[in-house]
Amino acid sequence: MTRGRKWGAIGSVVAMAAALGYLVLGSFGDSLVYFYTPSEVVKLSADFHDRTIRVGGMVEPGSMTVMPQSLKIGFRLSDGETTIPVAYEGVPPDLFKDGQGAVVEGNWNSNGVFQASFIMAKHAEDYMPIEMKRDGKAMPKEDWLKSLRN
Amino acid sequence: MFVTIAHFAVVVALSLAAIGVLASLVALRTGLPAWVRVGRQAVYLTFAMLTLGMAGLEYAFLSHDYSLAYVAANSNTDLPLFYLATALWGGHEGSLLLWAWLLSLYAALAARLHWNSHARTMPYLLLVTSALLVGFISMIVFLSSPFALLPEIPVDGQGLNPLLQDPGMVFHPPFLYMGYVGFSIPFAFAMAALFSGRVSEEWLKATRRWTLFAWLMLTFGIVMGGYWAYYELGWGGYWAWDPVENASFMPWLTATAFLHSMMVQEARRSFKVWNVFLIIVTFALSLLGTFLVRSGVISSVHSFASDPSRGVYILLFMGIVLAFSFGALIARSGKLKSEVSIDSLASREATFLFNNLFFLVAAATVFVGTLYPLFLEALTGGKVTVGAPYYNQVFPPLMLGIVLLMGIGPLIPWRKASVARLKQDLLLPFGCALLATAAGFMLGMREAYPLIGLGVACFAAVAIALNFRSATFGVMRRDGLSWPRALWAAATRNKRRFGGQIVHAGVVMMMAGLIGSGAFKTEKDVLLNAGDSFSLGSYTVRFQGAQFRNGHNYDALVGFFEVWRGTEKIAELRPERRNYVNAAMPTTEAAIDDTWLRDIYLTLGSANGDAYAVKAYLNPLVKWIWTGVIVMGLGTLFALLQGRRIKGDKA
Numbered sequence: 001m002t003r004g005r006k007w008g009a010i011g012s013v014v015a016m017a018a019a020l021g022y023l024v025l026g027s028f029g030d031s032l033v034y035f036y037t038p039s040e041v042v043k044l045s046a047d048f049h050d051r052t053i054r055v056g057g058m059v060e061p062g063s064m065t066v067m068p069q070s071l072k073i074g075f076r077l078s079d080g081e082t083t084i085p086v087a088y089e090g091v092p093p094d095l096f097k098d099g100q101g102a103v104v105e106g107n108w109n110s111n112g113v114f115q116a117s118f119i120m121a122k123h124a125e126d127y128m129p130i131e132m133k134r135d136g137k138a139m140p141k142e143d144w145l146k147s148l149r150n
Numbered sequence: 151m152f153v154t155i156a157h158f159a160v161v162v163a164l165s166l167a168a169i170g171v172l173a174s175l176v177a178l179r180t181g182l183p184a185w186v187r188v189g190r191q192a193v194y195l196t197f198a199m200l201t202l203g204m205a206g207l208e209y210a211f212l213s214h215d216y217s218l219a220y221v222a223a224n225s226n227t228d229l230p231l232f233y234l235a236t237a238l239w240g241g242h243e244g245s246l247l248l249w250a251w252l253l254s255l256y257a258a259l260a261a262r263l264h265w266n267s268h269a270r271t272m273p274y275l276l277l278v279t280s281a282l283l284v285g286f287i288s289m290i291v292f293l294s295s296p297f298a299l300l301p302e303i304p305v306d307g308q309g310l311n312p313l314l315q316d317p318g319m320v321f322h323p324p325f326l327y328m329g330y331v332g333f334s335i336p337f338a339f340a341m342a343a344l345f346s347g348r349v350s351e352e353w354l355k356a357t358r359r360w361t362l363f364a365w366l367m368l369t370f371g372i373v374m375g376g377y378w379a380y381y382e383l384g385w386g387g388y389w390a391w392d393p394v395e396n397a398s399f400m401p402w403l404t405a406t407a408f409l410h411s412m413m414v415q416e417a418r419r420s421f422k423v424w425n426v427f428l429i430i431v432t433f434a435l436s437l438l439g440t441f442l443v444r445s446g447v448i449s450s451v452h453s454f455a456s457d458p459s460r461g462v463y464i465l466l467f468m469g470i471v472l473a474f475s476f477g478a479l480i481a482r483s484g485k486l487k488s489e490v491s492i493d494s495l496a497s498r499e500a501t502f503l504f505n506n507l508f509f510l511v512a513a514a515t516v517f518v519g520t521l522y523p524l525f526l527e528a529l530t531g532g533k534v535t536v537g538a539p540y541y542n543q544v545f546p547p548l549m550l551g552i553v554l555l556m557g558i559g560p561l562i563p564w565r566k567a568s569v570a571r572l573k574q575d576l577l578l579p580f581g582c583a584l585l586a587t588a589a590g591f592m593l594g595m596r597e598a599y600p601l602i603g604l605g606v607a608c609f610a611a612v613a614i615a616l617n618f619r620s621a622t623f624g625v626m627r628r629d630g631l632s633w634p635r636a637l638w639a640a641a642t643r644n645k646r647r648f649g650g651q652i653v654h655a656g657v658v659m660m661m662a663g664l665i666g667s668g669a670f671k672t673e674k675d676v677l678l679n680a681g682d683s684f685s686l687g688s689y690t691v692r693f694q695g696a697q698f699r700n701g702h703n704y705d706a707l708v709g710f711f712e713v714w715r716g717t718e719k720i721a722e723l724r725p726e727r728r729n730y731v732n733a734a735m736p737t738t739e740a741a742i743d744d745t746w747l748r749d750i751y752l753t754l755g756s757a758n759g760d761a762y763a764v765k766a767y768l769n770p771l772v773k774w775i776w777t778g779v780i781v782m783g784l785g786t787l788f789a790l791l792q793g794r795r796i797k798g799d800k801a
Contacts, residue, residue: 012495013507020511024518024544031540035533054535066758071677090675091755091763094384094727095735 033105039082041108049110052117055084056103064098077102077114088116095121153215156206157297160247163199163254164287166192170280177273186269189276190261196283197254204251207296208238217303220244220296226309228703228731236320237310242444243296245323249440250286252324252331257283260335260360268356274342275335282334285467293460309732312704318378326371326398330436332364333405337433337475340426344478349422349486354412359790361412361429365405366786372398373779384738384753386673386767388775391541396520397442400513401435407509408432414502417564422486423479424506430475435513437468442520494566501559508551515544546599553606553661556654557613560647578616583609600669603661611658614651621648641788649789656781659774666771667749674766677758687768689750690714696754696762704730706739709754709762713743725754725764744773 035054036044060083063076071090076083086104096102096119104116170192177185209215211234216222224240225233239245257279265272290296313319336357343353375395376388389395408428414421441464494500519536526532561575586608590601618637621644625636641648676684680695694710706728713721723741730737736756743750749772755763 008495013503016504017507017511020507020548023547024511024515027540027543028518028522028536031537031543033535033537035535052537068759069677069761071675071758071763091753091765094738 035103037079037082038077038084039079041084041114042082044108046110048108050107052105052107054103054105055086055108055114056101057084059096059098059100059102061098077104084114085112086114086116088119092119093121097121153206153210153218153297156203156209157295159199159202159206160287160295160297161291163196163203163250164284164291166196166199167280167283167287170196170276171284174273174277174280178277186273186276189273189280190265193254193257193261193276193280193283196280196287197251197258200247200251200254200287204238204247207244207247208235211235211237214307216305216307217299218296219298219300222300222304222307224307224310226307226732229307229310230315230702233310233315233320237314239323240310240314241296243290243294243298245327246286246290246294246444247296248324249327249331250283250290252327253279253283253286253334256331256335260338264356270346270348271339271342271353271356274345275338278338278341279334282471285470289460289463289467293463309703309730312728312730312733312735312737313382315730316378316382318374318382322371322374322378324371325367325374327440329364329366329368329371330401330440332360332367333401333429333433333436335360336364336429340429341475341478344426344482347482347485349426349482351416351419354415354425355794358412358794361405361409362786362790365402365409366783366790368398368402368405369779369782369786372402373776377776380772381740381742382738384740384765386671386740386751386753386765386769388667388772391519391536391538393520393523394443396516397439400516400520401432401439403509403513403516404428404432404435407506407513410502410505414499418499420499421502423483426479426486428506430472430479434468434472434475437471441468496562496567496569496572498559498562498564501555501562505552505555505559508548508555512545512548515541515548546603549661549664550599550602550606553610553658556657557606557610560617560651560654561613575616576613579609579612582612597669600665603665607658607661607665610654614655614658617651618648645792646789649785649787649792652785652788653782654785656778656783656785659778659781661778663771663774663776663778666774667769670770672768676764676766677761678764679761684766686713686750686766687748688715689720689768691750691752691766693762693764696757701728703732704728704737707754709741709752709764711741711752713750721750723750723752725752727754727756746773747771749773 033052033054035056038055038057041053041055055077057077057079060076060078063083065074067073072087073089073092074085074087077086078084088104088106100121103120104114105118105120106114106116108114170189173185173189173192177183177189207218207220210218210221211225214221214225214227220241220243224237224244229237237244239248257276260275260279261272264275268275336353339353339357343349372395375398379390380386380388408425411421411428412425415425444460444464519540522536523534526534557579558576562572583605587601587605590604595601595604618640621640622633622637625631625640625643626633629636629639631639672687674684674686676682678684678693680693683690683692685691690713692712692714694712696707696709699706699708706726708724708726711723711725712719713723721743723743725741726739728737728739738753740751740753742752747770749767749769751767751769753765755765757763
């Protein structure tokens, strides 16, 4: 291959790699979805109202309300310190119920209600070490919250 | 008693693997064949001991031996026999034992198959496989033993996670592991080549079929996981870019790149360093894939209750493997300089180069997306998820590029193509692509990616057909056979090439399915009383009501639905919501009516008074994904049938 051709070839490969790199990393920042606990979410500034975020906590027992003849549900999500109201329209996943862990993805809107577009329910027990389950202990809060993160 | 023996056997296996390492080292130092034989025996016996270990664990499951913590945690008396038998790999400890057993099986097979043809490579092969076995069995014996005992024997076990009580989930881990473990043999051969300093095409030729087989197993394992997710998890999709899914996808991407680039080395003796690099990366990613799901850093459907010492061990193990392999590569890269370089961009070498570029960028993309959250949390404590939009932005153009190359590659010659000839060869496929795109546009498709995707898929399909055609015509002219016979003769004379083309045809089918279901799915959430109906695309779905029924170890709420199109009843669907005896959570069983054109997919949710929440999906072309992978499998098997003339390294 002549020198000119060789540089041309290298150049086009580099250009393509750069284009692909831009494609990969350019969209990266916008696709990040941050995770917060209810205590952290209430402290977020108004800038966050447009961003899609995730919040994890436990569904407060007795807080679930279902609008009759519709798929609209409301409930409260708690991390032991703070509780936030959540609104969702649709069919929630199988594990979703009172007293279970859940992660919601959506927007924290200006009137203090979290509008969820997805609910991911987690069976917190599954992430407990066998020994602790047998002792009947509840999981330490940090580990349990960590298990909800993903 | 048998179980105790089995446990002991696994410990003995560890010693044997260590002996294998030592014997191989002595063999290399002294050059005495007797020590190589010791190493080989060590590998054979390691396999025997691990087989005994597996048998003992299996026996513990089948006899409901709840003194073993692992058996108690993963089975109970009600568990149906099929799932009882396969619960062995339902949890971390047992699946790790399966991995180690498969590794010992492959090592023993490799030692046997290559004993005569690759005598000089053998000590290195035994060394690497024995060292890997030491690593894995140590982890089993010291950190994750399935034979650990409970202080008190419980009356009954905790049962198997209902999500795993499913044929798809039963076969998914073995196939995946046969893929991961399969790459250890080409890896070992590459290491042998590096350590011995004799790097030629021999290591590639020796391991071509191992690589192909491992790749096939990994492909099946991944798609099986997707298939299972589709019909079992009830969210109407098959891939969520979940870290654990990604962990298996990364080695697949680099392995596919490797499968192609090794052909360049065979044909043109170039890409030498690159090929060694690729197999190291592929095997490292296989290890990462194995460990990511059990290190505790990721919680997901797959994760097992974690233990920090495991994570540390895993990091150490991978660090050692990477240090040795990359170290060897760097040390020997001088000997790997290629004899030839790329002459022209219009050549098959160049298409392979671009193929590799796309696949590696894809792998890097997934790597960044999967590991970034972990790094961020380790560094700042901030928790983040990388969402689907990231992957959906990057993958379509890459996929299109790859399929386009699939069409061009086989038609373009090595070294340098005459551009005029190339234009002539590609004219028909290109023309068909334009027609297809136009047809799509006229049918109402307006989004760029699906339209281009349709065109590219057509391009590749026609190019593949032309390939078959020209090969057939060539034989017809030369041997005067009828075209079916000529086609068969052409295929059997070059199984590798034809098998590859069949695999590519399967890829085109899969791509059609991915575009159809990805870009054109319809989803609806509805609340239904008995007698209600709703529309889904051009169909009407009628809900007749729900009833209870009892299964082997669960009871279920069954929904009765009828799907109509106008006045014609198309299907009856019965999605279920099951409550398993040992689980606190209900499980969804979706009902799917699948045709070549579309899937109608229904799941039954919980009741709201007298009404039921129902999710309905209309997913076009999903069936093409599953059939596409089967075609890929058939093509791979065909290509595997082609043996090689053994030159070996007896010299």
